[in-house]
Amino acid sequence: MALKEQLAQWAAEVAAVQFNTAEEVEAFRIQWLGRKGKMKDAMADFKAAPNEEKRELGKLINEFKQQVEQRVAEGASSQAHSEGDDAAQFDWTRPDGGIPVGAHHPLSVVRREIIGILERMGFVVSEGPEIEDDWHVFSGLNFPEEHPARDMQDTFFVDRNPDMLLRTHTSSVQVREMEKREPPMRIIMPGRVFRNEAISARAHCMFHQIEGLYIDKGVSFADLKQTLLRFAQEFFGADTKIRLRPSYFPFTEPSAEVDVYWGLETEVDKRITKGTGWLEILGCGMVDPAVLEASGIDSREYSGFAFGMGVERITMLKYQIGDLRAFFESDMRFLEQFQGQR
Numbered sequence: 001m002a003l004k005e006q007l008a009q010w011a012a013e014v015a016a017v018q019f020n021t022a023e024e025v026e027a028f029r030i031q032w033l034g035r036k037g038k039m040k041d042a043m044a045d046f047k048a049a050p051n052e053e054k055r056e057l058g059k060l061i062n063e064f065k066q067q068v069e070q071r072v073a074e075g076a077s078s079q080a081h082s083e084g085d086d087a088a089q090f091d092w093t094r095p096d097g098g099i100p101v102g103a104h105h106p107l108s109v110v111r112r113e114i115i116g117i118l119e120r121m122g123f124v125v126s127e128g129p130e131i132e133d134d135w136h137v138f139s140g141l142n143f144p145e146e147h148p149a150r151d152m153q154d155t156f157f158v159d160r161n162p163d164m165l166l167r168t169h170t171s172s173v174q175v176r177e178m179e180k181r182e183p184p185m186r187i188i189m190p191g192r193v194f195r196n197e198a199i200s201a202r203a204h205c206m207f208h209q210i211e212g213l214y215i216d217k218g219v220s221f222a223d224l225k226q227t228l229l230r231f232a233q234e235f236f237g238a239d240t241k242i243r244l245r246p247s248y249f250p251f252t253e254p255s256a257e258v259d260v261y262w263g264l265e266t267e268v269d270k271r272i273t274k275g276t277g278w279l280e281i282l283g284c285g286m287v288d289p290a291v292l293e294a295s296g297i298d299s300r301e302y303s304g305f306a307f308g309m310g311v312e313r314i315t316m317l318k319y320q321i322g323d324l325r326a327f328f329e330s331d332m333r334f335l336e337q338f339q340g341q342r
């Protein structure tokens with residue numbers, strides 16, 4: 001066979017060869033490029049060829065040799081890869097990447113900060129169940145049967161027992177604590193709550209609240225206001241101003257919603273405060289005497305205040321986070337930004 005045809009046939013052979021082990025790659029290398037390999041034969045044929053063909057043949061031989069060398073290189077690297085866990089192949093001198101340091105979830109950072117402030121004011125932490133009965137979530141908190149107030153919160157009920165439901169607020173823990181303890185009591189109750197809501201940038205079916213309850217002789221609305229002012233100034237800064245707006249909750253009388261003054265300087269301020277400069281942070285009020293009595297506390301002897309705030313809402317305000325869903329997506333690019341937070 002003339003050298004030209006021979007090279008074409010070898011090129012096809014070399015292109016088709018498959019390697020399963022590093023030894024096969026080495027055998028291939030020796031077969032073609034070794035001291036007694038086929039390239040040597042090709043060179044001998046080349047020397048014997050007529051001079052006028054040498055130009056073309058030389059080019060073909062060079063291309064073929066490059067093809068063989070490339071197959072050897074590819075084979076060697078793919079075999080080294082597949083045997084990479086073999087201790088002999090492992091480069092022990094390679095510097096490691098270090099152990100990545102985790103970060104607290106922003107909701108944990110804020111929950112801990114809120115709890116810390118209230119603990120320093122003498123509140124103690126208590127928790128209650130997420131799956132609750134109607135009494136602790138609604139009836140014990142003065143939500144009358146069939147009263148529209150129950151519609152304020154879209155509830156997930158347990159199919160097999162409609163008296164059981166996922167708590168829609170942490171206020172349920174107030175009832176448990178009042179049933180369990182004797183006044184005076186000063187308690188904060190953090191936890192998850194659930195509502196049957198379509199998930200959006202501003203609403204979720206699961207979120208977190210922190211509830212506060214203070215019951216003693218002679219507790220007044222002034223105590224409530226001063227406690228919340230102090231809390232807001234510790235959390236948002238010493239110059240923070242608050243205002244209380246009359247509101248309605250079945251379990252407090254009077255009831256109020258608390259706003260912090262955010263400012264109206266930038267376009268963002270205008271947008272998030274809807275042009276008012278104020279942002280709502282929580283609901284509160286004086287515990288309704290009917291609620292105290294329902295849990296066995298004498299309302300002629302004791303009075304108290306309660307408040308409840310959404311942890312997501314406060315975290316969004318503090319860190320200017322625009323979409324509630326970011327908290328639940330576990331996107332590292334979001335979570336890593338809280339590295340180094342307390």
Ligand code: DAH
Pocket residue numbers: 168169170171211212249252282283284285305306307308309
């Ligand atoms: N439970 C209310 C809610 O989920 C928040 C709330 C308002 C809690 C007033 C309170 C309170 O303790 O006094 O919307």
